[in-house]
Amino acid sequence: MACLKGGSTKTTTTNFLAFVRAIRRKRLSGKGLPVKVLDGxxxxxxxxxxxxxxxxxxxRRAEARQEEPRVYPLDVERYPFEDLDEYIAELRADGYDVFADIGGGNVQLFHKALRQADRLIVPLSPSEFDFDRVDPTFSEAATVYDEHARGGFETYVLLSRVISEKQSRECREELGKLKFRGEPLVVLEAEVEQLIEYTRQLGKIPPNLDEYTSVWDEIMRREAQKRAALKAVV
Incomplete structure (x- = not known):
């Protein structure tokens, strides 16, 4: 998750999608396989x-109730990482799903994460302030695409903090003018509304993951369709 601007909902997106994935992995396997979140x-x-x-x-809660504290479902590590790309490769080899929250001011870390990423998700509040950083973000992503460890990554724009259909429609029209490596940007149909509950979830396991579950499901559906289309061509 990255955008070369602060305050674009990268952290919320990173954590909520990681929570969704952690729950899915536990349900699919019957046990909690590791989901690693890197705070970059x-x-x-x-x-x-x-x-x-x-x-x-x-x-504090466990002490008051004389209970064992609950285990946080995500394995979180924070910057500094000496060799972020190499570290992500090691984590993948060990069976981790890796979610990287890359800050808006560190282009070098952005490049390193992308060299190992399956996908780049750019969360975007549909305002002019955030929109101005979308093109530079994808321009930087294009500079390392050919250096990718496995031949490239998928890219998505996620509209978040959406307050109206009109705002969303106007932003989508502007995004339609931008391209990544000669192709139109993929803007997810799923959106995240501007809900006050999201701002209150810091330090909590969110009780409602519906919107981000829809985001994750759409990404998985799009990638499955793309694999099927490529297989049919072959």
């Missing part, structure tokens, strides 16, 4: 603070 924000490290706030609150 060199400034705020909100993803790591999310974990810390959860542990602190859970320790």
């Amino acid at each position: 924000d060199t400034v705020s490290q909100t993803t790591y603070r999310w974990l810390k706030k959860f542990r602190d609150a859970e320790a």
